Amino acid sequence: MIIVPEREIANLMTRDAAFDAVESVFAAMASDDAYNFPVIREAIGHEDALYGFKGGFDRAGMTLGLKAGGYWPNNLEKHGVINHQSSIFLFDPDTGKVSAMVGGNLLTALRTAAASSVSIRHLAREDAKVMGMIGAGHQATFQLRAALEQRNFEKVIGWNYHPEMLPNIEKVAQEAGLPFEAVDLDGMIEADVVISITSTFNPSIMAKHISPGTHIACMGTDTKGKQEVEAGLLAKSTVFADEVAQSISIGEAQHAVAAGLIRKADIHQIGAVINGTHKGRTCDTEITLFDGTGVGLQDLAVAAAVVKRAVEKGLAIHVDF
Ligand code: NAD
Numbered sequence: 196m197i198i199v200p201e202r203e204i205a206n207l208m209t210r211d212a213a214f215d216a217v218e219s220v221f222a223a224m225a226s227d228d229a230y231n232f233p234v235i236r237e238a239i240g241h242e243d244a245l246y247g248f249k250g251g252f253d254r255a256g257m258t259l260g261l262k263a264g265g266y267w268p269n270n271l272e273k274h275g276v277i278n279h280q281s282s283i284f285l286f287d288p289d290t291g292k293v294s295a296m297v298g299g300n301l302l303t304a305l306r307t308a309a310a311s312s313v314s315i316r317h318l319a320r321e322d323a324k325v326m327g328m329i330g331a332g333h334q335a336t337f338q339l340r341a342a343l344e345q346r347n348f349e350k351v352i353g354w355n356y357h358p359e360m361l362p363n364i365e366k367v368a369q370e371a372g373l374p375f376e377a378v379d380l381d382g383m384i385e386a387d388v389v390i391s392i393t394s395t396f397n398p399s400i401m402a403k404h405i406s407p408g409t410h411i412a413c414m415g416t417d418t419k420g421k422q423e424v425e426a427g428l429l430a431k432s433t434v435f436a437d438e439v440a441q442s443i444s445i446g447e448a449q450h451a452v453a454a455g456l457i458r459k460a461d462i463h464q465i466g467a468v469i470n471g472t473h474k475g476r477t478c479d480t481e482i483t484l485f486d487g488t489g490v491g492l493q494d495l496a497v498a499a500a501v502v503k504r505a506v507e508k509g510l511a512i513h514v515d516f
Contacts, residue, residue: 334415
């Protein structure tokens with residue numbers, strides 16, 4: 196068995212490798228070569244923690260395993276460790292023997308950023324110039340860094356419910372050599388690509404804030420009840436998802452489907468666009484919307500890539516188990 200500790204992940208995983216791993220597994224999901232298992236998420240009644248498992252099997256990449264972890268709200272204050280904690284376990288699909296244990300904290304941010312990036316690569320207009328960010332928390336910085344590599348952006352605009360957090364994303368724009376402008380929500384109309392990555396339960400983004408031809412990646416809604424965008428925006432958009440079942444149950448589409456504005460059949464797998472079985476964007480005025488809910492197979496894909504690199508670089512810890 197191989198162990199790749201959390202402290203090694205930053206040295207091993209690149210944004211490009213995360214992108215390739217996530218793009219491949221989305222493609223495998225759409226061709227029915229990979230599937231996610233039902234998600235377990237439990238309030239364990241200790242430390243107010245939410246703990247759970249996300250797993251799956253990718254027959255194309257021969258990756259089997261799970262991510263275990265969750266959210267411990269008191270961690271930072273009481274124990275000096277971050278509140279989100281996760282570890283990824285991989286198993287040999289031929290024998291069921293555990294093959295690797297990999298730190299999952301940084302990988303979660305990288306695989307989530309890779310998902311919106313994959314959607315931008317495949318769905319945004321080629322001539323996209325203005326990148327719009329809704330959200331400025333932990334995930335937002337990873338999202339923006341990866342997104343800026345997908346098109347020749349000339350400017351970043353941002354809005355956040357807590358404006359004092361905006362310098363987090365301004366710094367990323369500056370590192371990429373791009374001007375940053377804080378805008379109100381009406382100002383988002385200027386964006387060609389928008390990423391939303393907030394933890395809100397009340398939508399901030401209304402249909403009127405998004406102009407024709409925009410690609411929007413909704414990445415924050417990953418739980419029943421959360422909502423970042425007005426349901427009517429989904430009715431005006433061509434909607435894609437990492438996984439349709441999650442999109443309608445815990446993703447952004449849960450609200451539009453419940454309101455009868457769109458049907459499950461109106462949501463397309465992003466993997467179908469990657470595989471060329473769905474045409475994706477059809478014109479420059481179409482709004483495309485990616486509902487990225489976060490699936491276990493993304494975690495397994497990046498973990499498998501990390502294990503490979505750790506072995507190549509001699510950084511893998513081998514344990515007789
Ligand atoms: P964070 O706590 O660092 O940041 C939270 C963000 O939400 C900030 O921008 C904050 O200003 C904003 N926010 C909080 N309350 C708000 C409100 N009432 N209205 C509008 N905005 C509000 O969190 P994070 O780690 O950056 O995670 C952001 C979201 O992404 C969470 O909902 C998290 O569950 C989700 N997430 C999704 C995936 C996925 O795969 N789709 C993966 C990881 C995290």
